[in-house]
Amino acid sequence: MKTTGYLANIMRAYGIYLSILIPVFWDSPAYGIKITMVTHLFDIQHDFNTPSDVAVSQDGKIFVVDGVNNKIKIFNHNGDYISSFGSKGSDKGEFTYPLGIAIDASNRLFIADSGNHRVQVFDLEGAYLSEFRIPDNKGELADPTDVAMDMSRNRCYVVDNDNHYIQVYNLSTRRFLEPYGSQGNDKRNFQYPFFIALDKDNYLYITDVINTRVQVLNPDGLFVTFIGGWGVEKGEFFRPKGVAVDKNNHVYVSDSYMGVIQVFDAHGAFLSAIGDAGQAKVKKFKTPVGIFIDSKSRLYVVEMYAHKVSVYAIGGEKTKTR
Numbered sequence: 348m349k350t351t352g353y354l355a356n357i358m359r360a361y362g363i364y365l366s367i368l369i370p371v372f373w374d375s376p377a378y379g380i381k382i383t384m385v386t387h388l389f390d391i392q393h394d395f396n397t398p399s400d401v402a403v404s405q406d407g408k409i410f411v412v413d414g415v416n417n418k419i420k421i422f423n424h425n426g427d428y429i430s431s432f433g434s435k436g437s438d439k440g441e442f443t444y445p446l447g448i449a450i451d452a453s454n455r456l457f458i459a460d461s462g463n464h465r466v467q468v469f470d471l472e473g474a475y476l477s478e479f480r481i482p483d484n485k486g487e488l489a490d491p492t493d494v495a496m497d498m499s500r501n502r503c504y505v506v507d508n509d510n511h512y513i514q515v516y517n518l519s520t521r522r523f524l525e526p527y528g529s530q531g532n533d534k535r536n537f538q539y540p541f542f543i544a545l546d547k548d549n550y551l552y553i554t555d556v557i558n559t560r561v562q563v564l565n566p567d568g569l570f571v572t573f574i575g576g577w578g579v580e581k582g583e584f585f586r587p588k589g590v591a592v593d594k595n596n597h598v599y600v601s602d603s604y605m606g607v608i609q610v611f612d613a614h615g616a617f618l619s620a621i622g623d624a625g626q627a628k629v630k631k632f633k634t635p636v637g638i639f640i641d642s643k644s645r646l647y648v649v650e651m652y653a654h655k656v657s658v659y660a661i662g663g664e665k666t667k668t669r
Contacts, residue, residue: 382622385659395654400637417442432473440475447493459491479521484510527568534570574615582617589638601635
């Protein structure tokens with residue numbers, strides 16, 4: 348029997364589909380690994396139940412997708428609770444296991460409402476604005492897990508996890524334009540894509556979970572490169588989940604199973620791993636999924652199993668030696 352929807356996404360996040368155990372080399376003494384140092388600022392904890400994603404507005408408000416509770420929770424720039432919106436259901440402003448979130452340049456929140464097979468749009472106070480439903484594919488219901496917007500091209504990209512492609516819409520009219528990709532393991536193929544991020548040139552970085560890589564497409568959907576591949580060493584992934592791109596076009600990728608965040612250049616070359624400031628040691632997170640980098644170089648990490656969002660200042664780099 349096929350497992351679909353939110354439960355399937357959680358299972359894939361934790362690697363439950365795999366029946367073997369692997370050695371976790373990241374837990375061994377590391378050497379020759381460059382470390383991007385981060386300083387812990389604060390944690391956000393507010394009765395979350397397996398949160399999945401986070402986004403930050405231009406004025407510093409922090410929005411967390413609290414999926415099992417079917418809410419979006421809002422915090423100030425210090426992590427203090429402000430308010431929340433949403434409840435379980437299928438009416439306007441209600442959710443059924445939302446997963447991904449993005450904020451466009453017009454300060455609109457786009458929520459991937461996975462269980463309702465739609466994307467909902469809100470203002471920054473949580474007031475409902477609009478929605479658009481994601482069509483199924485040959486009888487397979489849509490499973491939108493994340494969304495990203497390209498304002499310069501007036502496009503909205505929706506990750507359809509169960510249908511293994513990216514759906515492209517006109518951002519203004521919500522009219523469907525075309526799909527990017529199909530199921531498989533070659534170029535422009537996906538196996539359960541999950542989260543998406545755009546760089547400053549609006550190239551698409553998509554976590555391709557079962558293919559254990561991040562796939563990069565240009566704005567027209569043409570293949571650019573792969574980042575990573577299966578493995579447990581530096582530059583490799585076991586369960587890539589979250590992706591974020593900083594102002595230098597460095598690509599941060601969370602590995603939910605290995606519990607680490609790695610950093611790559613835009614061409615896919617491994618640069619470093621996130622580490623604790625002052626220790627030159629690779630930092631381990633508890634099931635990191637959605638990640639976000641704001642304009643102040645703060646790194647926000649949703650630790651799903653820990654039911655929190657941890658917030659860090661990104662600092663300098665050191666190299667760990669034996």
